Amino acid sequence: MSSQDKAMSLFPPPLPLDEEYSISSEESTSLKRVIGIQDDNELKQHLLSVQAEAYAVYPYPCIRLFDFARFKITKHFAYESVIKLGKERKNAIFLDLPCCDYWTVGHKLFRTTPETFPVPFLQGDIFDPNFLQPGVPALDTSSQPIDSPPSLTDSDLTSLTPLQHHVSVIYASSFFHLFGEDEQFKLAHLFASLLSPLPGSIIFGSHNGASDTEGDKPGSIRLTTRGKTIFAHSPSSWKELWTGKNGPFSPEQVSVQVEVKKVERKDTARVFNLEQPYISYRHIWSVTRR
Template sequence: MSVPPQPATASDGTTIPAWYASQRSVPLDPSLYAPAPDELAFYKGQTRITDEDELKAHVLKVQRDAYEVWPYPCIRRLAFTKLKISRFPVYEEVLKLGRERQGAILLDLGCCFGNDARKAVADGFPASQILASDLRSDFWALGHTLFKSTPETCPVRFVQGDIFSDAFFNPHLAHPHSMEAISACVDSASLSPLAKCASIIHASAFFHLFNEPAQLALARRLNVLLSNEPGSLIFGSHRGVRDGVPGERDGRESFAHSPTTWRAMWEDATRGDASVQVEAWLSDFETRPMSAEDVKSVSVDENGVPLHPGSWLVWVVRRA
């Protein structure tokens, strides 16, 4: 008789749920390291490691260390080697906001190593206007290892905390808009000073970590963080399902939305605010740039469930 998976303890003393803990015993697969030419060029430039074998060994070492912190599937798949943020259709819009809107702030939520934030900086978004945040500061520290940087040499600022905790972000507190909101967040070790100040919020491979009620609560909190200025946006991607397919996910106590249920959730989260526009579609974001046309080519099994490497729900929430 097989023994059901058991919870484990993470390095920070928190409990790793049984499904995630069971993944630790599965050997990592180095063949999944397959950066595209532009991704390889980015990592060579950021790490200053030009030898490709040396770079691969360096990346895989960081992957192993990160997998011990918390065995997320995205770390197993080396998703951090993909230039994910730049594959989104709204990416040029993001860079334009950074260029043209005075003091535009980009919040990279669930930032892990900070690879997406660093990519935005490399493409011209002002580093002083980016704030990265994650539940686990160990991942941010490993980002410094990965990119051979230090807190002093990395221009992107970081704040650690739990977005669901009122001690870290209290959506009920009113904060005056400030051009120094990022500094205030760092100084207070919270996101509360960022309320209504974030022009852009990026949150990928994040919502699908939670169950359906928690995702609604998260959407409500992000809506409070987002600036009311027209053109402000929240975007990202996570595991998705076709309309009509149940959204429960393989024992992880998490939920996969379809485009229709995702739009309905945001209508609830914003209380039907007509100024909020939501776009959502299914796509395989890791193999090609994403577009709404991708929904027509999603591969599913006999039950209509997207196949591995799977279909991802790609979405944009925008203030009109």
């Protein structure tokens, strides 16, 4: 079973799309600017078409909720520092994990092609040792990678392993919460093996977690009324994951920040067939090299 199949086993059988359209005016303005569609109805039909194609690839609830069109990364507290790092660090590498099997659909969404948007794409299972070598520790801050970073335009680059210790920025949105506690632990170590030891190198993202007002305890939380659960870290256990006794970093190597946002969404209640709006606690976090 692939990591994607394992993740999907957490969710109930997918509901059919109902063409419920939920895009804010701010999101609509941004999408028009980026995609180049100015007519509201044309934009709606374009997004519905992309949604249907993506949902056919894998029916994640977030696809039904149009989360692919919400520019969440620009609202992250670390976004501006990431942009600054990209401008100032020569040959900085940005890695977006994951995009699942949606790369081709993404080109359709933004009306790009591999020629107009020549960003390398590597498809694989992050838990596959042939795709990303496990057991590689994070480098100490005073150390430097032994080898040079690979060329991202090299057609021979078919796995993430050559990128270990060379990535300046790793972004992971709605990813960790798809897996159990043990797999999240493995993910943290795999991510750490990719991160450059240079100060300012950063892993950042967001996912559903436990509320710090409910005893600050990690554990399984109910995802839907149909009994499915996910493992949710609390803010303190999330920091422990990265810098605790068995974490990939020491507290001296990185700074871990976690913000918790209470989210109440009526559209999520519709997707999960709930009587009341679905309330979740969004962890917005970063792990930054000191």
